[in-house]
Every structure is written in C-alpha cells, then in structure tokens.
Amino acid sequence: MKEYKLFINGKDKASSNGTIIDDINPSNGELFARVHMASTQDIEDAIESAYVAQKSWAATAPREKERVLLKAADIFEARADEIKTILMQESGSVIAKCMFEIGMVADILRTAAGEARRVSGETFTSNDPGVLSYSIRRPLGVVAGISPFNAPMILSTKKFAFALAAGNAFVLKPSSHTPVCGLVFGEVFRDAGLPDGVLNIIPCSSQDLGETFQTDPRIAMITLTGSTRVGKLVAASAAMHMKKCTVELGGKSPTIVLGDADVDYAVDTAAFSIFMHQGQICMAGSRIIVEANIYDEFCEKFAAKVKTLKVGNPEDPTTIIGPLIEEAQCEYINGLVDDAVEKGAHLLVGREHEGCFYKPTVVSEIKDTMTIFHEEAFGPAAAIIKARDLEHVLEIANNSSYGLSSAVITDNLSAALKLTESLKTGMVHVNGPTIQDEAHIPFGGVKESGMGREGGHFSIEEMTELKWITLEGHLNHQYPF
Numbered sequence: 001m002k003e004y005k006l007f008i009n010g011k012d013k014a015s016s017n018g019t020i021i022d023d024i025n026p027s028n029g030e031l032f033a034r035v036h037m038a039s040t041q042d043i044e045d046a047i048e049s050a051y052v053a054q055k056s057w058a059a060t061a062p063r064e065k066e067r068v069l070l071k072a073a074d075i076f077e078a079r080a081d082e083i084k085t086i087l088m089q090e091s092g093s094v095i096a097k098c099m100f101e102i103g104m105v106a107d108i109l110r111t112a113a114g115e116a117r118r119v120s121g122e123t124f125t126s127n128d129p130g131v132l133s134y135s136i137r138r139p140l141g142v143v144a145g146i147s148p149f150n151a152p153m154i155l156s157t158k159k160f161a162f163a164l165a166a167g168n169a170f171v172l173k174p175s176s177h178t179p180v181c182g183l184v185f186g187e188v189f190r191d192a193g194l195p196d197g198v199l200n201i202i203p204c205s206s207q208d209l210g211e212t213f214q215t216d217p218r219i220a221m222i223t224l225t226g227s228t229r230v231g232k233l234v235a236a237s238a239a240m241h242m243k244k245c246t247v248e249l250g251g252k253s254p255t256i257v258l259g260d261a262d263v264d265y266a267v268d269t270a271a272f273s274i275f276m277h278q279g280q281i282c283m284a285g286s287r288i289i290v291e292a293n294i295y296d297e298f299c300e301k302f303a304a305k306v307k308t309l310k311v312g313n314p315e316d317p318t319t320i321i322g323p324l325i326e327e328a329q330c331e332y333i334n335g336l337v338d339d340a341v342e343k344g345a346h347l348l349v350g351r352e353h354e355g356c357f358y359k360p361t362v363v364s365e366i367k368d369t370m371t372i373f374h375e376e377a378f379g380p381a382a383a384i385i386k387a388r389d390l391e392h393v394l395e396i397a398n399n400s401s402y403g404l405s406s407a408v409i410t411d412n413l414s415a416a417l418k419l420t421e422s423l424k425t426g427m428v429h430v431n432g433p434t435i436q437d438e439a440h441i442p443f444g445g446v447k448e449s450g451m452g453r454e455g456g457h458f459s460i461e462e463m464t465e466l467k468w469i470t471l472e473g474h475l476n477h478q479y480p481f
Contacts, residue, residue: 003034004179006042006203007186009049010196016041023180026092026323026356027314033090035179038204043212046171046200050142051218053197054169058139060195062117065165069113071192072185073106083153083184091152091178092323092356094314097277104437105157111439112161115460119166121467132471137464139167140220140244144213146173146234148225149325150280150378152181154437155225155248160185160199162459163223171219172201177325179203214238221245221463225282228402228448235451246452246462248282248444250376251404253434254397255285256419258390258410259293265431266290266409267301270382273407273433275309275360278321279380282449283405283427285434286377287366288384289396295386299364302384303348306360323356324379330358333379336372337363340383343370350381368399376402390415398424404445405434425449 003020005012015036023033038046057065076083080102087098121135145159152175160170174182186201213222214237221244224234231247238245255273257266273285290298314322324330330353337351340363350361364384366373372383387393397406397419406425410416420428426445429436437443440456452462 001031001034003036004183005036006038006046007183007199007201008042008046009053009200010190010194012186013042013045015039021176023090025089026325027089029355033180035183035203038202038208040208040212043202043204043209046202047142047212047216047218049197050169050171050200053195054139054141054167057164057169057195057198058167060167062119065116065167066113068189068192068194069109069116069161069165072188072194073109073113075188075191076109077102077106079184079188086180086184087153088314090180091149092314092325093277094319094322095317101151101153104154104439108154108157108161108439111456112165115162115457116165118457119460119464126470128472128477130473130476132473133468135466135468137166137460137466140463140465141168142171142219143168143221143223143463144171144173144219146213146222146224146226147175147182149175149177150277150282152178153184156182156185158443158454158459159223159225162454162456163463164194164198166460166463168220168463169198170200171213172199173209174201174203176203176205211237214241214243219243223452223454223462224248231450232448244462246444246454247450248452248454249448249450250378250402251282251284251445251449252287252374252376252400252402253283253285253405253407253425254287254289254423255407255434256393256397256409257288257290257294257298258393258408258412258415259291260412261294261409263294263297263301266298267305269407269409269431269433270302271305271309273435274382275306275321275380276435278324278358280324280378281435283435283437284378285405285407286381286383287373287397287400288382289387289393290384291387291389291393299348299384302382303362306349306362306382309360311357311359321357321360321380324358325356327356329379330356333358333361333377333381336375336377337361337381340366340370340372343367345370345372368396374400390418394419394422398422401448402445403447404449405429405436407432407434
C-alpha cells in the first residue's frame with residue numbers, strides 16, 4: 001500500500017505528530033492509500049518555507065518561470081496513466097472525466113507559462129507636463145490555496161500555476177477526500193526544477209488549519225474553491241485581516257430550453273450539464289427550465305435518456321455515473337427529492353442508491369417552494385421547471401442566491417441576446433452546456449457563487465499588487481506653499 005508524505009520545502013516529509021489517515025476508494029470502500037496529515041507545526045514549516053523562497057522566485061527571470069511550468073506540463077502528461085488511476089480510485093472519476101482533467105491541467109500549466117512573460121502594467125497620460133506616469137504589477141508574496149475534491153487536479157492547478165507565474169510562492173491544502181490528487185504535484189514540480197519552498201502541499205484537517213491562512217501575516221492572499229458556507233467564513237475572516245481573497249463557490253445553474261429549441265439536442269445538453277461527474281460540479285445544470293410548449297416532450301425524452309446512463313465502476317469505459325465522494329451525500333439528495341415529491345413534484349426516474357452510487361434522478365413540476373429549487377444537491381439529481389414564456393424563464397432563472405453558470409438552448413438570436421444580458425450569472429453559454437472551462441477565460445460567478453475570477457491574465461491580476469509610479473525629469477513641480 002503506497003504511503004504519501006507531505007511536500008514541504010521541496011522534500012517529502014512525514015507528519016511531525018505521526019498522523020496518517022486511510023484514503024478510501026469511494027467506488028468499492030477499499031483502502032487506496034495512506035496519507036500523512038500536517039500538524040500545526042508542519043503548517044508553520046510550509047508557510048515559512050514559502051515565505052523564505054518567495055523573494056528569490058519573484059526575482060527569477062520570466063523565461064525560467066516559463067521553463068519550469070512548461071516542463072511540469074510535459075511531466076504531468078507523461079504520467080497520464082498513473083494520474084488517471086489516482087483520479088479514478090481516489091475521486092471516483094470515470095475515464096472520460098479523468099482524461100479531460102489531465103488535458104486541462106496540462107493546458108493550465110502551459111497557459112500560466114505564457115502569462116509569466118506578460119505580468120504588465122500600463123502607461124498613463126499625465127496632466128503635468130514632463131511627468132512619466134505608469135503602473136507595474138508585483139507579486140503579493142505567499143498565496144494560500146484550498147482546493148476541493150470534485151476536480152481536484154484542475155482546481156489545484158488553477159490556483160498555484162498562475163500564482164507561480166506571477167512570482168508568488170504557494171501553500172496548497174488539498175481536500176481531505178483527495179489528498180493524493182494534490183500531493184502528486186510535489187514530485188512533478190520537483191522534477192521540473194522548481195526551487196525548494198516555492199510550492200508546498202499540506203493535506204490537513206480543518207481543525208489543525210483553523211484560521212491560520214487568514215491570520216498569518218506571511219500569507220498575502222487566500223484562494224478557495226468549496227462550499228458557499230465555508231467560502232463565506234474564509235472570506236469574512238480574510239477581510240478582517242485585510243487580506244485579498246478569491247472564492248469560487250456553489251451553484252444552482254439553470255439550463256434554459258426555449259420553445260423553439262431542437263428537443264433532442266436540448267436533452268443531450270441538459271443531461272451532460274447535470275450528470276457529468278455525477279453532478280458533483282459547481283457548474284452543474286441542476287435546474288432545467290423549459291418553455292411550456294415543449295415541456296412534456298422534453299420531460300419524456302429526458303427521462304428516457306437518463307434511464308440509459310450506466311452506473312458503476314469508474315474504471316469501466318462504458319460507465320457514465322460513478323460514485324459520489326461519500327455515502328452520506330446520497331441521503332442528503334434523497335431528502336431533497338422527497339421534499340419535492342411531498343410538495344407535488346413528479347419523480348420521473350431514480351431516487352435509488354447503493355453505497356456511494358446514486359442512480360441519476362429526475363423530478364419534474366418543480367416549484368420555488370421546494371428545497372431542491374434553491375439548494376445545491378451536488379449529485380445526479382435534475383429538477384425540471386415549466387416556464388410560461390421568456391419573461392417567466394428569466395424570472396425563474398434569476399430566482400436564486402447563486403449565480404455561477406447558465407446555458408440557453410435556442411435558435412432565437414433576439415431571445416438569446418436578451419438572456420445573455422439579463423441572466424445574473426458569471427457565465428452564459430448559448431447552445432452549449434453549463435459545464436465549460438478553459439485555461440485563459442475569466443471563470444467565476446456572482447452572488448453566493450463567489451467573488452473574483454480565475455484563469456489567464458485574470459488570475460494574474462488577482463494575484464498581483466498594482467502600483468502607480470510617476471517620474472519627473474526636472475525639479476519643476478509647483479506647490480501651493
């Protein structure tokens with residue numbers, strides 16, 4: 001059984017208090033690996049290592065930062081078979097999701113490499129003659145990141161890759177459900193030639209971490225992907241200590257199907273949007289809003305498609321629905337479905353589970369009095385809502401505390417434009433799924449789905465400090481006294 005240690009100051013380090021946890025495969029309940037968990041002393045060591053290493057890394061030439069990130073991408077891709085196994089056995093990812101995640105990580109690393117040469121400011125025209133006025137961007141120092149279990153490698157890489165490109169050092173706390181998916185990057189970056197201490201990876205309990213990232217003065221910024229509840233607590237605490245913070249949180253994203261849509265295409269789009277990775281994606285299109293004239297046809301065809309989705313071992317190439325990360329989530333989803341049915345919804349398919357495997361579930365005739373209308377299931381449960389017309393579609397879609405992603409299926413350009421401008425979400429996709437991401441785009445949401453943006457130069461802007469500078473060539477500044 002493989003044992004994974006902490007990654008601190010470029011070295012694999014045993015937990016200083018001897019804490020080692022069993023890392024369980026959610027698919028079969030078997031032991032996948034044993035993982036060292038950081039103590040409070042280990043957390044201190046990781047922060048200090050990053051703090052010490054950051055100054056020289058910030059002074060490193062952009063071409064060297066670029067070289068390290070490109071090399072890391074090559075190494076990561078070369079280890080694709082090993083990494084695919086880790087993703088399947090630790091996070092329950094099906095093969096297609098594994099391959100997407102591997103490709104996306106490599107793309108993020110290469111995108112970040114390009115950004116290392118483009119950490120730039122701008123020049124301004126001054127009101128005072130002879131004054132050169134411009135801005136520069138400088139790294140913040142040490143950035144701390146907290147990543148989730150659902151896309152553990154993508155969402156870790158998005159945080160540290162751009163931070164490193166901007167000249168920051170980084171301390172990563174991966175999810176306790178998927179610590180190995182975080183720890184693999186230690187070996188990757190060590191082999192890529194990253195100086196010791198620039199990247200540190202410390203799986204640890206929330207109790208041992210506490211508010212250390214928020215309160216430690218050596219940490220300049222926190223970036224987190226997780227639940228809205230946790231994100232609010234971290235952001236509030238960071239604000240109390242005047243610390244920068246980006247949080248990418250939950251969602252209740254609408255897939256909107258207008259009355260002119262190709263129903264078969266809409267069914268396929270909606271199914272991918274909610275059932276990709278068992279619905280354990282913040283962008284999941286868990287609310288499907290369908291105009292009344294095609295509502296019945298859509299429900300019938302959608303339920304029929306869902307019945308064909310294979311549930312089972314994620315290592316089987318034909319599996320579509322793998323396991324949830326833990327069995328407790330199944331009971332939570334049952335509660336949402338039962339509440340809806342008790343209040344008049346129709347259960348079209350599903351509401352069955354065995355172990356961590358939850359069968360894809362569809363409930364129709366959903367109203368805003370039902371909990372499933374508002375609360376994120378984070379599982380394979382689709383809620384279908386009937387809309388009278390375009391105005392009603394917009395009213396339903398915006399009736400949410402969340403605002404991450406959205407999708408609109410239509411051939412009506414005028415309606416599409418109205419929705420893209422009026423939907424209160426950070427991202428809108430016309431004739432595509434709610435689940436979309438690229439390494440260089442501004443990924444993020446509004447309202448309780450978070451604040452800040454990740455990706456490309458948007459991450460660089462978040463992870464740098466902007467400084468205004470003026471230069472006067474002559475001693476001719478006029479003062480009033």
